[in-house]
Amino acid sequence: MILTVTLNTALDLTYRVPALTPHASHRVTQVIERPGGKGLNVARVLAALGYETVVTGFAGGATGEVLRGHLAGLPLTDALVTSAGPTRRTVAVVDTSTGDTTQLNEPGPALTSAEWSAFTGHYAGLLADGADAVALCGSLPPGIHVGAYAELIRLARAAGVPVLLDTSGEPLRRGIAARPDLVKPNADELAQLTGSREPHRATRDARRRGAHAVVSSLGPEGMLAATPDGVWQAAPPAAMKGNPTGAGDSAVAGLLSGLVDGLPWPQRLARAVALSAATVLSPVAGEFDRSAYEGLLPRVTVTERAEAA
Template sequence: MILTVTLNAAVARTMVVPSLNFGQRHRASESISRAGGKGMNIARSLRELGAPVLATGFAGGRSGDAIRDGLSEASIPFDLVEIASSSRTSTAIVDPTSGVQTEINEHGPLITQAEAREFTRRLEFLMEYASAVVFAGSLPEGIDEDFLAGLVHRSRERGIFTVVDSTPQVLKVALKARPSLVSPNQGEAESVAGFDFIEEDDFSRGTARLVELGAERACVTSPEGHSYLTTADGVISAQAPRVEARSTIGSGDAYLAGLLSGMLHRNLSAVDAVKLAAGCAAANAETLGAGSFEARHAEELAEEVQVEVHSGGKHRL
């Protein structure tokens, strides 16, 4: 079972507003609402891919009730710690006319020390049944980077495959706990590595730097649909197929879910797992709402993914 940890879960609302003009009144042509936060998106994608998954984290207030309802509707098993503060709401506005996406994310609730202790207790129990734990997303008030790094360390001590996909500030600290895999986007990776990725070689240098800082493996995704994964044989780079994108929000989460499903559940080779991951990211971009795609379509798109392995020289597969 793969555990996804979303410490700052949200009610995620996506609205389609053609020809958005700030300061004017608009009507959304389409709107959806679901359980959100990176870990929730990853859990939804893993569920679609048939991988055993359980979502955990914090949830409070009416928004917390909506998060639980959303997980139940998606048939995603969950174990969320009830908190006194209300969970946050995140809003994404997609303008199909301009292709611009606008995201508005609340900071999140205040987590008390007692709530944090209860979450740690429950996570320790759930780890008994987990093959992997994914720590994804931002941190709410009351939870600091050292708390998350401690959880990463506990999971690594148990021999569990441990993934971190979070903000640069969190990632820098979590790397000290030597996670099995880190999966930042390009901007986050640049912040941690300390330099901009301009040329293709910069991505290989950047993933190598993340490994030097403590990760066993590193994966970096770019806004243009490129991805780079470190392996024992070198760096696998992939280019996702071109699709007619409705919204790219959550495509990075879908990518990570595809990668984990391929590596840990389907026992695919690293190259084939990367192809599946890129196919999931592309399929997600074609739909509205993070982590929403059909597994069969993602697998079809995976066949179109262009892959190269960089090991000293470079060759196309």
């Protein structure tokens, strides 16, 4: 099974309004409520692809119960730990006229060190319980120490489970130093980590900081991978128009499933790029369009580059 960890799960609300005007009052014309947090998004894609998937992290309060109610309808296993504090909400306000989105993210519950200790034990148990790979995804909730991902990476490595890290800022910096198998930064995360906006240089720099492989998102232009086996660039057949929400999470699902399937890097990257593009094309934010995925997969171009990783 594939395990995904979401320490700061969320109840994601999408509000449609004709146009958001600061300091005015708006009637929301449509409300969509979904389980959220990057690791849950990754798990939803993995489950839709048919992989046995387990989600863990924290959920609490009334919002946590609603979240778990939504998860109960999906083909995945809920191994979330109950926190005393309530699960946060995120609100995406979409302007109906243009599709532009304004995002409001609650901070999440303040977790105690006792809750964190209980979680690490639970997580170690899940790793030992037949995990083929684990993804650590998203921001840290308040109260969790900044080296939390580094701690979870060391536990995965000790258990012999390949570990992917997808986060940003200081948790990413600390996490990389704990030598994860793979990190998947986007351009902003990479620039914040390395100080460089030149993707080739920044990706190689990120790898030198400790990650075995780095797959950087180049946005609509695809992905760049620096790995022990070489450097590849993967691109979709054309830039996709649509909603990029969740495209990065779908890419993580592609990379993780490719790893578990033992695919060589070019095929893993093709899968990640096709899933990501099929998510941008989907009319529902964060879902991928399966027929678009199947159509795109053979049309992704993967080019090996001569440079040193």
